[in-house]
Amino acid sequence: MDRRSAVVDGIISEYQKERSHINYDSDSEGAKIYNMLETAEEPEFLMADMSPEQLSSFAAYKAKLNAIRQSEKEKSIEKALKDAGLGHREVTPLMKLRVVGLTYKTRQDKPKEGIVTIWNPIEKQLLELVEGGAYAVAGLMPSSSDFDILQLHARGSCTKWLPLSSNAREQFRPFFRRRKSTPLSSLGDIPLSNEFDIAAYVVHVGRVYTSNQQKKQWVFVTDGSIMNGLQSEKLINSLLAICFCSPLIDHDSSFPLFNYNLAGSTVGLCNLIKKEKDHTNHIWVADANENSAYYLNFDSSNCSHLRNAASSIRRWAYNSLLIIEKLKEKVLHVVGDDCKA
Structure with missing residues (x-):
């Protein structure tokens, strides 16, 4: 393990052992619901009785709190690296x-x-x-x-x-097809190993792990295009599992390939590669390699073709919190405590 990895691992270990208390907007409804669920023995039962407005307040507060914690951790890592004389790396664009x-x-x-x-x-x-x-x-x-x-x-x-x-x-045969958003409901039309773009809601972000000198991370997304309501216990074909993969450089496996705090966000994903479907769990599967990219803002020309789909997914997610909870339960049932699927 090099010095840089050792410093980063030390900071992350401290944050894992002791989660810092953040007093953010403590009088808001979202904060009160968050604190109540943190101490409840069976929070899922309390959530089942909440109104959509309460669930939305809770989700918004939790996302903001996670973003603050992540920002504090990143600042601590940056300061620790700088103090150790490791804050700058030469990078060739x-x-x-x-x-x-x-x-x-x-x-x-x-x-x-x-x-x-x-x-x-x-x-x-x-x-x-x-x-x-x-x-x-x-x-x-x-x-x-x-x-x-x-x-x-x-x-x-x-x-x-x-x-x-x-x-x-004009002398050449057509060579370019404009990008389009591919919903999960149409993913069966994409041949294996072909690339596709999709706008999606992030259900679960797995941990980073290493395998065969590769840094990997599984991310599970949905888009609401295949939904039969809560009566559908299996929610068949309604999830896409994406394996983000990158070469392991200097054994630096600490930083995620996909930010953990993006769970609960709507993102645009480009140049995903379709893989063999998980028929046992009825989950679509794709790879994200060094040519793949994800976006949070859809104003760029690189992902503007996903803008309308992303807006529809945001509206669907706002009104489908209980379905999203069921999808989270399904993911955790499939991967257990870790995402080394």
Whole structure:
């Protein structure tokens, strides 16, 4: 274990042993409900009798309290690292693009796909390289390849991306399909190993763990598109389990790949990869790798196609707190006390 990991682990261990008391808005209805449920022997029975307004006040207060605690912990970690002389790391910026080769309309060749990594991209590339754009590219170097995807790299100052004119693009077969939000109710139409985007409500965020030199974390989401009401005990096909995965660097496994405090939030998820469904528990499964991303704000062009779906999910979640509690119970039944599913 390196010094940085040791410092972080020490701070996290202190927070786990002794949760600090935070006196935040203690006279609010949400605070009173939170304190009552904290000391109750069977809080779920009390929640079952609460009005939607009370449940909403409780959820809002709990989310704010968790955010404050997380902020305090992060500040403590930052200060401890700075005090130990470990507060700054040199990082090389990079930009990753998924590309596909263009095929002339007169030919039937299957287009080759690739991942391009641009190290130290220049400002012109950051501004002008857009999804759906067609370019003539020079200066790329192969790094590796498999049967399906080429891996290419270049330095920003050593590669050129020349946009093709409209007339030049007309010579090639269509290559770009605009992004759209894929609800859980339509996930069966997505082939295995294909990418998809989704707006979703975060039901449960699992712990970070390591496996085969990989840092992993499971996150469970829903979107309300497959719901039969509380009478449906199993809530079949209404959950998506996402495995976030990243290479383990310097044994630094402390920080989550997906923030724990996002449980109860509506997020946008892009470039998820569909995996084999968990037929035993009737749960959809997807992977999130280094090309995947999640968003909390839907104003960016990267995720604006999820905005309408996200608004609908927020409205559904506000009126479906008891269903969400049942989904949480299902997740905990599946994974137990940990999320190493």
